[in-house]
Amino acid sequence: MSMQDTATRKLLERAAPGRVDFENLVVVPLFAVVAALILGALTMLATNVEPATIGRSYLALLQGSVGSLGAISETLTAAAPLILAGLGLALGFRAGLFNIGAEGQILMGGMAAVICGFSFSHLPFAVLMPLCVISGGAAGAFYASIAGWLRAATGAHEVITTIMLNMISYRLVDYMLRLPWVQRPGRADPISQSVPPNAELPALLQWLDPNLRLHAGIFLTLLAVVVVHWLLFRTKLGFEFRASGASPEAARYAGMRASLIIVLAMATAGMLAGLAGANQVLGVLGRASPGFSAGIGFDAIAVALLGRSHPVGVLFAGLLFGALEAGGRQMQVDAGVSIDLIGIIQALIIVFIAAPLLVRALFPWGFRRPDSGDGRS
Amino acid sequence: MTLAVDRPDPAAPVVDKAERRRAQITGGVLVALAAFIVLVFGDASGDATFRLSRPRDVWVIGDLVVPALPVIYVAAALTAFLGARLFLRGGGRWSTLSLGAGLALAVIAFLLWATAGNAFSLTGMLQATVVRAMPIALGALAAVFCERVAVVNIAIEGMLLAGAFTGALMGSLIGGWGGLLSAVVVGGIFGFILAALVVTYRMDQIIAGVVINLFVLGLTSYVSSQVFAEMRHLNNAPVFRAVKLPVLGDIPVIGPMLFHQNIFVYGAFVMVVVSTYYLFHTRGGLRARAVGEHPRAADTLGIDVYWTRYVHVTVGGMIAGFGGAWFTLGSVGRFDENMTGGRGFIALAAMIFGRWHPVGALLAALVFGFSDSLQQKLALLQTPIPSEFLAMAPYVATIIVVAGLIGRARAPAADGKPYIKD
Numbered sequence: 001m002s003m004q005d006t007a008t009r010k011l012l013e014r015a016a017p018g019r020v021d022f023e024n025l026v027v028v029p030l031f032a033v034v035a036a037l038i039l040g041a042l043t044m045l046a047t048n049v050e051p052a053t054i055g056r057s058y059l060a061l062l063q064g065s066v067g068s069l070g071a072i073s074e075t076l077t078a079a080a081p082l083i084l085a086g087l088g089l090a091l092g093f094r095a096g097l098f099n100i101g102a103e104g105q106i107l108m109g110g111m112a113a114v115i116c117g118f119s120f121s122h123l124p125f126a127v128l129m130p131l132c133v134i135s136g137g138a139a140g141a142f143y144a145s146i147a148g149w150l151r152a153a154t155g156a157h158e159v160i161t162t163i164m165l166n167m168i169s170y171r172l173v174d175y176m177l178r179l180p181w182v183q184r185p186g187r188a189d190p191i192s193q194s195v196p197p198n199a200e201l202p203a204l205l206q207w208l209d210p211n212l213r214l215h216a217g218i219f220l221t222l223l224a225v226v227v228v229h230w231l232l233f234r235t236k237l238g239f240e241f242r243a244s245g246a247s248p249e250a251a252r253y254a255g256m257r258a259s260l261i262i263v264l265a266m267a268t269a270g271m272l273a274g275l276a277g278a279n280q281v282l283g284v285l286g287r288a289s290p291g292f293s294a295g296i297g298f299d300a301i302a303v304a305l306l307g308r309s310h311p312v313g314v315l316f317a318g319l320l321f322g323a324l325e326a327g328g329r330q331m332q333v334d335a336g337v338s339i340d341l342i343g344i345i346q347a348l349i350i351v352f353i354a355a356p357l358l359v360r361a362l363f364p365w366g367f368r369r370p371d372s373g374d375g376r377s
Numbered sequence: 378m379t380l381a382v383d384r385p386d387p388a389a390p391v392v393d394k395a396e397r398r399r400a401q402i403t404g405g406v407l408v409a410l411a412a413f414i415v416l417v418f419g420d421a422s423g424d425a426t427f428r429l430s431r432p433r434d435v436w437v438i439g440d441l442v443v444p445a446l447p448v449i450y451v452a453a454a455l456t457a458f459l460g461a462r463l464f465l466r467g468g469g470r471w472s473t474l475s476l477g478a479g480l481a482l483a484v485i486a487f488l489l490w491a492t493a494g495n496a497f498s499l500t501g502m503l504q505a506t507v508v509r510a511m512p513i514a515l516g517a518l519a520a521v522f523c524e525r526v527a528v529v530n531i532a533i534e535g536m537l538l539a540g541a542f543t544g545a546l547m548g549s550l551i552g553g554w555g556g557l558l559s560a561v562v563v564g565g566i567f568g569f570i571l572a573a574l575v576v577t578y579r580m581d582q583i584i585a586g587v588v589i590n591l592f593v594l595g596l597t598s599y600v601s602s603q604v605f606a607e608m609r610h611l612n613n614a615p616v617f618r619a620v621k622l623p624v625l626g627d628i629p630v631i632g633p634m635l636f637h638q639n640i641f642v643y644g645a646f647v648m649v650v651v652s653t654y655y656l657f658h659t660r661g662g663l664r665a666r667a668v669g670e671h672p673r674a675a676d677t678l679g680i681d682v683y684w685t686r687y688v689h690v691t692v693g694g695m696i697a698g699f700g701g702a703w704f705t706l707g708s709v710g711r712f713d714e715n716m717t718g719g720r721g722f723i724a725l726a727a728m729i730f731g732r733w734h735p736v737g738a739l740l741a742a743l744v745f746g747f748s749d750s751l752q753q754k755l756a757l758l759q760t761p762i763p764s765e766f767l768a769m770a771p772y773v774a775t776i777i778v779v780a781g782l783i784g785r786a787r788a789p790a791a792d793g794k795p796y797i798k799d
Binding site: 037048305350358 | 575599600603604722773781
């Protein structure tokens with residue numbers, strides 16, 4: 001973008017405050033979702049799904065995500081770990097760290113929470129549950145800070161080290177699940193002992209209907225959104241994170257301790273991913289099994305990107321992905337369309353949101369014209 | 378994203394502090410490795426027998442019989458020496474070599490310990506090494522093409538998966554060669570899409586890559602559960618068999634390894650040679666590298682930066698598509714959901730490990746293939762080490778190597794940055 005355009009844009013923003021924000025925050029995502037759904041329908045058409053079934057599947061998608069109390073409960077349950085891990089990744093992006101390792105950090109956090117749960121099952125709920133949540137966060141933080149330390153001490157790039165740590169974590173979980181003191185007695189397959197009831201995140205709505213899975217992890221998630229927002233935008237440490245992400249050179253000249261910031265940022269990101277793992281095992285699964293992270297760590301990358309690495313954005317992006325996840329399950333049951341379609345729709349939404357130029361090219365009438373095709377780079 | 382963090386100024390003669398510290402950490406790791414070798418592998422007894430020939434070979438050579446324990450101690454002593462030297466001298470020219478040698482010695486000691494009092498087909502393992510390295514090598518080569526023109530390609534995973542899927546589908550419909558060609562074309566299409574997103578629409582390169590991975594995973598999983606589940610004949614492609622080259626294929630050890638393989642292995646070797654020549658000995662390659670190092674200067678000299686990026690990223694996609702077809706047309710002929718299983722990311726690591734060079738990428742891929750096949754073969758020998766730890770070893774080794782090497786490897790200067798023409 002040349003200087004001229006920037007100046008014009010600044011003037012426009014001053015002249016019509018809110019208009020640009022409105023387009024970026026509301027119109028673009030809205031068009032993105034619509035365009036993704038249309039392309040999803042075309043995909044279904046291409047694979048021989050009848051038009052009537054397509055209509056039924058989108059209706060099921062809507063019903064399964066927000067159509068009933070049960071649907072909302074499922075949406076929130078699916079969104080919580082995505083938001084938690086997404087917050088961690090967003091914080092990393094802000095600090096200039098591309099952490100792909102949420103998957104491994106979720107696994108480590110979940111394992112720690114499970115082990116803590118069944119090892120100290122004699123403790124009362126008020127002590128045990130927080131202890132398990134904290135140990136999950138601590139394990140995630142420790143696992144992520146390995147990558148942070150390697151980056152700070154040797155310059156090994158975190159993309160590579162976190163991918164490798166993911167691979168290692170899968171094997172480590174497989175190994176741990178077969179240890180005699182972890183494996184469930186009487187079982188030959190790798191599966192852990194169950195989390196005792198006094199370590200579980202309590203279900204919130206079971207007094208209405210025992211099938212409602214929404215649990216107290218949602219409060220943990222909301223708290224995390226607030227804390228991360230405060231940390232990033234209201235504290236010195238958060239400023240240092242953002243400064244070293246925006247310009248490592250400038251941050252160093254300003255006297256910030258680059259190595260320490262990298263390790264701390266990775267540890268915080270890992271803690272949030274570890275909390276997501278603890279949230280899953282203590283609130284939903286009740287035990288650990290191989291690969292229980294179920295790709296949440298990778299979906300969380302998309303959530304963080306979609307939320308533009310802003311805590312509030314991550315909250316909404318996570319809710320959207322959670323809704324698609326919950327609705328997708330309903331869609332599979334009602335219309336017999338594979339839930340994998342949701343993956344396609346999610347990817348398309350991110351494309352359209354991350355490349356505003358593309359949306360503007362596809363839907364020219366939705367936008368103010370003088371922008372003449374020059375979006376934000 | 379630049380993948381080398383701090384780049385030592387080539388003009389500076391003194392070894393800087395960061396590099397000294399890195400060398401000291403590496404040296405420490407090597408000394409620890411030596412201690413590990415003595416402590417864990419020190420209980421080996423008997424001779425280790427490595428079979429070099431197979432029963433039906435034309436020229437048969439004898440087994441390699443090694444007294445396990447003495448050689449293990451020698452390996453440990455050498456590793457300790459290399460580590461101590463690195464620790465005290467702090468870097469210098471030999472640090473990379475020392476690290477490589479130390480890790481190789483550790484692998485040798487491990488092999489001897491696992492095989493002691495037993496026999497083991499070395500040739501079979503090396504053949505499997507080459508086969509298993511190929512998708513990683515091809516993915517890494519694709520990444521080299523993209524990163525040399527300063528486009529970071531996280532989407533290798535998705536391109537491999539797309540190639541595997543297309544190979545299975547089109548292979549079932551129009552035969553093996555048609556399937557292979559379609560896989561290459563579809564890989565190229567995804568390369569073109571990546572180029573369009575990052576060059577024309579200036580999307581963040583990492584985001585674009587993540588999106589392509591998500592999209593391909595979603596699309597292929599969707600079709601495989603929606604369509605393949607019912608119409609199995611669409612997912613039943615012919616497989617390219619291994620072809621034995623005359624004479625060369627009969628050489629002991631090397632023959633089965635290099636000259637009795639399928640089209641993907643030969644193709645990968647040819648492509649590595651051709652792309653090395655192209656990148657470093659032709660005008661086009663020089664221009665491509667110029668675009669990766671300093672796009673504005675290249676533009677000033679009349680090189681079309683956008684066009685160069687489009688072409689190379691598309692070619693990279695085609696190579697990845699070819700590598701992806703290995704998973705279906707090169708092994709089982711059937712597509713399974715997410716069957717690439719993260720190999721695209723390992724390919725990315727192999728590219729960095731191989732210093733953005735085709736030959737380096739191939740060698741790094743062979744290291745991964747070796748540990749992959751080693752782990753599989755050793756399951757037969759029943760070592761007391763849990764198999765999960767064997768499976769972890771290559772990833773731990775990658776971390777050690779990347780931590781020890783990366784300061785010396787250098788990414789193309791403009792890597793990951795969009796170029797905006799005035």
